[in-house]
Amino acid sequence: xxxxxxKICLLxxxxxxxxFAQKKTVYSEAFSADKNTTAIFNLENTTVAIETxxxxxxxxxxxxxxxxxxxxxxxxxxxxxxxxxxxxxNHITLISNSVTKISDVTFAYDAPNGLILDFDGFQNRNDSIxxxxxxxxxxxxxxxxFGKINAxxxxxxxxxxxxxxxxxxxxxxxxxxxxxxxxxxIKIPPYLKLKINGKDAQIxxxxxxxxxxxxxxxxxxxxxxxxxxxxxxxxxxxxxLRAESIxxxxxxxxxxxxxxxxxxxxxxxxxxxSKIQIGELQDKVxxxxxxxxxxxxxxxxxxxxxxLFSEYSKIHLFYPKDHDFSLKVxxxxxxxxxxxxxxxxxxxxxxxxKYNMMERKAKGEGHYSGAINxxxxxxxxxxxxxxxxxxxx
Amino acid sequence: MSQPHSILIQRxxxxxxxxxxxxxxLYSGAMYHVACRYLNKEDAKDAMQESFIKAFHKIDGFTENxxxxxxxxxxxxxxxIDELKKRRLEFVESEITNLNIEDDDNNWNFDSEITxxxxxxxxxxxxxxxxxxxxxxxxxxxxxxxxxxxxxxxxKTSRTHLRRGRLQLRDLxxxxxxxxxx
Amino acid sequence: xKQDIRDLFSDDDASGKQLPDNHxxxxxxxxxxxxxxxxSKLNSNYLLKVAAIVVLFVAFTFAMFTTKDxxxxxxxxxxxxxQIDIIEQQYLANIDLEWNNFISVxxxxxxxxxxxxxxxxxDADYQEIxxxxxxxxxxxxxxxxxxxxxxxxxxxLKDIQEHIKILNQKNEQYETINM
Numbered sequence: 154x155x156x157x158x159x160k161i162c163l164l165x166x167x168x169x170x171x172x173f174a175q176k177k178t179v180y181s182e183a184f185s186a187d188k189n190t191t192a193i194f195n196l197e198n199t200t201v202a203i204e205t206x207x208x209x210x211x212x213x214x215x216x217x218x219x220x221x222x223x224x225x226x227x228x229x230x231x232x233x234x235x236x237x238x239x240x241x242x243n244h245i246t247l248i249s250n251s252v253t254k255i256s257d258v259t260f261a262y263d264a265p266n267g268l269i270l271d272f273d274g275f276q277n278r279n280d281s282i283x284x285x286x287x288x289x290x291x292x293x294x295x296x297x298x299f300g301k302i303n304a305x306x307x308x309x310x311x312x313x314x315x316x317x318x319x320x321x322x323x324x325x326x327x328x329x330x331x332x333x334x335x336x337x338x339i340k341i342p343p344y345l346k347l348k349i350n351g352k353d354a355q356i357x358x359x360x361x362x363x364x365x366x367x368x369x370x371x372x373x374x375x376x377x378x379x380x381x382x383x384x385x386x387x388x389x390x391x392x393x394l395r396a397e398s399i400x401x402x403x404x405x406x407x408x409x410x411x412x413x414x415x416x417x418x419x420x421x422x423x424x425x426x427s428k429i430q431i432g433e434l435q436d437k438v439x440x441x442x443x444x445x446x447x448x449x450x451x452x453x454x455x456x457x458x459x460x461l462f463s464e465y466s467k468i469h470l471f472y473p474k475d476h477d478f479s480l481k482v483x484x485x486x487x488x489x490x491x492x493x494x495x496x497x498x499x500x501x502x503x504x505x506x507k508y509n510m511m512e513r514k515a516k517g518e519g520h521y522s523g524a525i526n527x528x529x530x531x532x533x534x535x536x537x538x539x540x541x542x543x544x545x546x
Numbered sequence: 547m548s549q550p551h552s553i554l555i556q557r558x559x560x561x562x563x564x565x566x567x568x569x570x571x572l573y574s575g576a577m578y579h580v581a582c583r584y585l586n587k588e589d590a591k592d593a594m595q596e597s598f599i600k601a602f603h604k605i606d607g608f609t610e611n612x613x614x615x616x617x618x619x620x621x622x623x624x625x626x627i628d629e630l631k632k633r634r635l636e637f638v639e640s641e642i643t644n645l646n647i648e649d650d651d652n653n654w655n656f657d658s659e660i661t662x663x664x665x666x667x668x669x670x671x672x673x674x675x676x677x678x679x680x681x682x683x684x685x686x687x688x689x690x691x692x693x694x695x696x697x698x699x700x701x702k703t704s705r706t707h708l709r710r711g712r713l714q715l716r717d718l719x720x721x722x723x724x725x726x727x728x
Numbered sequence: 729x730k731q732d733i734r735d736l737f738s739d740d741d742a743s744g745k746q747l748p749d750n751h752x753x754x755x756x757x758x759x760x761x762x763x764x765x766x767x768s769k770l771n772s773n774y775l776l777k778v779a780a781i782v783v784l785f786v787a788f789t790f791a792m793f794t795t796k797d798x799x800x801x802x803x804x805x806x807x808x809x810x811q812i813d814i815i816e817q818q819y820l821a822n823i824d825l826e827w828n829n830f831i832s833v834x835x836x837x838x839x840x841x842x843x844x845x846x847x848x849x850x851d852a853d854y855q856e857i858x859x860x861x862x863x864x865x866x867x868x869x870x871x872x873x874x875x876x877x878x879x880x881x882x883x884x885l886k887d888i889q890e891h892i893k894i895l896n897q898k899n900e901q902y903e904t905i906n907m
Contacts, residue, residue, distance in 0.1 A: 198860075253864040353860075353873075372853065372873070391853055408846070410880065426846055426884060443842065444888065465839060465891060488895060531836070533894055563759065570755055579745045591747060595755045599762045604897065655730040662736045685737050 175227060179215040179337075180236040180249075186211050186342050190243050193348045197250035199337065200257050200355040205362075206340035211245060213238055214338050217255075221331035230333070249337070254353055259333040284471045284537060285450050287432030291415040294376065294395040351375075366402075383419065394429075406445075416453075434459055436523070442466050452478065456523040465531045472536065476522035482511040484529040491536050505530075551614050558605050566602050573615065574598070577622045583681050584626040593629045597622040623686060624696055627678065654684075654712070660719055668718040676711030683708050809865055812874060819878035823847075826885035833892050843888065850881050 186192070186209060194201075206212055215236055219227050233252040238245060253259075285293075341347060343363055349356065351370040361379040367386045368375065374393040385402030389409060397415040404422045406412065412429035419437040430448040436456050440447070442463040452459075452473035461468070472478070482489065486501035489511060499510035507528065515521055527534070551572075557565035574594065581590035581597070601608075601621050608617055656665075669680055682688045682696065690708070694701045827847070831840055854877045861870050 254860065254867055254869050256869050259867065259869065372857075391850070408850075408880065410876075425842075444891075465888070467891065486895060531839075531891075531895060533891060561763070563763065566759060567752075567756065570759075571752070574747065574751070574755070575745075578747050582745050587745075590745075591751060595751075595758055598755065599758060602759070603762070607897070654732050654734050656733050658729040658731040660731075660733070662733075665733055665736065684734060687738065 174218065174220045175222070176216055176218045177227065177231060179217055179231065179234055180238075181214050182238055183210045183212045184238065184240045184245050185209060186245070186345055187243070188344050190245065191346045191348070192245040192247070192341070193350070194247040194339070195249070196247075196349065196351045196354040196356070198254045198353045199249045199251060199351075200255060200335050201249070201337045201339055202357045202359050203362075204338060204340045205360045206342050209342055210340075211238075211342070211345070212338075212340040213247065214336075214340075215249075216336045218334040218336070219331075220334070222333070226331075247339075255333070255335050256355060257335060259335070282448075282469060282535075282537070285430065285432065285448075287415055287451055290413055290430060290432035290450070291397045294397055294413050294415065418453075452476075452522060452525075454520065454522055458524050458526070460526045460528070462528045463530070463532055466529065466533075468527070468529070468532060468534045470525075470534055470536050473522050475519075477515050477517070477519045478522050478525060479515040480511075480513040480525045480527075481509070482527045482529060482534070483507055483509045484527065484532065485510075487529050487532040487534065489534040489536060552610070555605065555608065555614060558602060559608075566598075569614075570598055573618055576615070577618065580619055580622050580686070581626045583685060584623075584630045584678070589629060590626070593626045594622060597625040600625060619686070620692075620696075623682070623688075627696055630678070652709075652712075656716070656719060664719065665715070668715055671718055672711055672714055676707050676714060679704055679707040680711040680715065809861075812861070812871065815875065816878065819882060823878070823881050823885065826882060826889070830885050830889050833889060833896075839888075843884070846884065847881055850877055853877060 190211075192211065213236075217230070217234075219230070222230065234249075234255070235251065236247075236249045238247040240246075341364065346365045348367040349369070351368070351373055354370060354373040356368075356370065356373070356375045358375075358377040358380070361381070362377065363381050365382045365384045366380065369388045370392050371390045372392050374395070375387075375389060376394075377396040379398040379400065380396055380402070381398075381400040383401035385404075387402065388405040388407075390405075390407040392409065393411060394406065394409050395413045398418075399414055399416070399420055400418045402420060404420060404424075406422065406424040406427045406429065408425070409427040409429060412427055414429065414431045416433040416435055417431055417438045418435035420439075422438070422440045423442075424440065424445050425443040427445040429445060431450060433451045433453055434449055434456055435453040436458070438456070439460040440462070442461065444465040445463075446467040446469070447461075448469040448471075450471050454476060456473075472480075482499070484499070484507050485505055487499045487510060489497040489499065491497075497511060502508065507530070551569070554565045554568055558569060577597065578590060578594045581594045584590070585593055597618070601618055608614070669677060669684075672680060678697065679693060682693045683690075688696065690701045690704045693699075693704045693708075697704070699707075830843070834840065854874070857870060857873045857877060861867075861874060864870060
């Protein structure tokens with residue numbers, strides 16, 4: 154076995170020229186930007202981190218680190234990437250695309266015995282449902298460094314195997330792997346108005362942002378710290394979103410498989426087919442949804458009012474702790490579950506018109522934090538940790 | 547009764563078709579009998595079999611809180627009533643006029659000489675609205691909450707129908723009884 | 729002498745009614761027909777394992793990643809592509825099955841239309857990712873995207889059926905408060 158591996162390594166060494174880890178600059182450029190400068194980034198197959206610049210300029214710095222690639226392969230790779238930024242009329246345009254997908258870490262295999270998908274590695278774990286604090290959501294968002302894969306080789310090894318001598322599945326040895334690490338950082342001044350068009354793009358906004366952002370993203374992910382600007386417009390589709398805090402703006406979510414938001418304030422959300430966990434709901438939040446699964450974990454002391462309009466949604470509602478609140482559920486054909494023992498059925502009416510299904514009035518004692526309003530059709534509400542006991546009819 | 551079935555039921559939850567057939571063998575007779583109270587023989591057989599299929603479909607939701615038999619019976623009754631509704635129109639909810647306060651407070655005491663079969667025959671003569679409620683109450687042993695859930699009528703209506711059914715039953719049996727004597 | 733006739737019925741005897749002779753076979757047929765076909769019960773795990781076992785190939789050509797070897801660059805269905813093909817076929821068959829199951833349990837035209845649109849949208853995505861895969865068939869992330877897309881489509885259909893099932897459930901064992 155050892156001999157075989159050695160042979161192959163040797164073979165690779167001989168036939169494919171010199172192999173070494175190499176850092177290459179793909180693009181490096183800076184542009185001055187004033188309060189009226191606008192910018193567009195068109196990102197495809199690219200991974201990007203956005204930070205704040207303090208010198209009134211936009212900086213683009215893109216480097217690649219090659220590990221296990223031959224000189225020729227490095228050249229080919231660099232050829233296949235296209236990055237260019239131009240400034241015209243106080244407007245900066247960045248185009249960054251690549252023939253092949255470049256992630257934070259990209260793997261290419263050289264598996265002598267073929268590569269086999271080992272599906273166990275693809276499976277997701279299912280957490281049990283308990284109330285999460287806003288801080289724990291934020292922690293979860295930060296945990297894997299905004300999506301950076303901490304142990305890339307293990308990540309890969311969990312999902313792909315090769316065939317060993319005895320015909321059984323075998324882990325792939327590091328020696329046969331090519332690893333490409335990408336580091337593309339864009340620094341923007343805090344006053345820049347920025348539009349991002351992303352496709353298969355991995356975007357991380359590493360610092361709190363007050364920029365006016367308009368982001369369209371299809372496939373990939375967006376990770377952010379705090380996004381604050383009432384003019385923000387985000388449209389995220391078939392991708393993933395994690396943000397520590399969102400203040401202001403309107404957001405459109407379509408098929409976000411695991412959305413994590415630390416807190417929401419003054420936001421209008423339109424969503425469908427998504428799964429989103431929200432650490433804390435603050436004031437002025439409204440959600441219009443179709444067929445998503447939402448987790449509303451906590452409520453701010455003065456959230457005042459929350460509106461949900463939904464169809465075919467699953468709502469996990471954790472009642473506000475410590476403060477008084479009111480809940481009004483109107484709609485049609487919805488089930489409200491309390492643990493395993495109690496279901497309130499809000500039956501469909503023959504014509505399907507909405508009616509006042511369920512109401513929990515404020516108790517009148519202690520601080521009143523706000524009114525939760527659900528307008529919900531064909532929905533399922535899971536209620537957690539509740540002291541609410543409906544009166545028997 | 548549920549103890550020996552525990553294993554069978556666990557197997558059913560796992561989709562074991564052999565276990566399902568065993569359950570069918572154990573209960574099909576009794577469930578057929580139940581369905582026959584509401585439907586004719588052919589329809590009752592179909593309804594009974596469809597009820598089993600429905601039951602197996604949702605067997606994951608069955609917990610040992612209830613005996614399996616009563617859980618199954620409920621499904622059979624529900625399904626039979628659904629089928630009955632398709633065939634007969636008189637289940638549209640009627641306006642409830644003010645109830646007269648009757649002296650007859652749910653009195654089910656009848657003459658001892660009246661046989662069960664006579665009562666069953668008399669029930670068959672009741673108008674459909676009352677007949678179903680009487681059957682669910684008297685024969686199946688459901689209370690008004692359960693009846694209201696099965697028939698999807700308000701509890702008040704259920705009480706009214708039962709009362710009127712009971713009173714008509716008395717009338718029918720009185721004449722029958724009287725006729726039998728002479 | 730009076731009797732409370734409710735007592736007459738407390739004993740639920742089931743005599744007198746006889747089921748026709750072939751009822752057991754009839755039920756068996758109905759049961760079989762109602763059970764989901766074995767293929768749809770396959771979870772992704774099983775699908776992939778099947779794919780994994782099925783495909784293998786020659787070692788050497790793959791080890792060489794040099795341009796000088798033009799012959800090995802010829803487009804032949806590489807094993808990874810074959811593996812993906814098999815997985816794709818299995819998933820698409822299941823997605824089809826689940827789609828049919830889905831439309832049979834709901835009458836909501838709007839819901840069906842929205843699902844149709846979403847699935848078409850994901851299908852279009854899949855075509856795009858497939859193109860990328862053709863260009864670069866050894867990129868792990870691309871392969872993952874392909875599989876994720878298929879998984880998502882299947883899961884969406886399963887989830888909505890589950891949702892509808894819960895909504896339609898008549899609560900035999902729950903305490904129900906109708907409002």
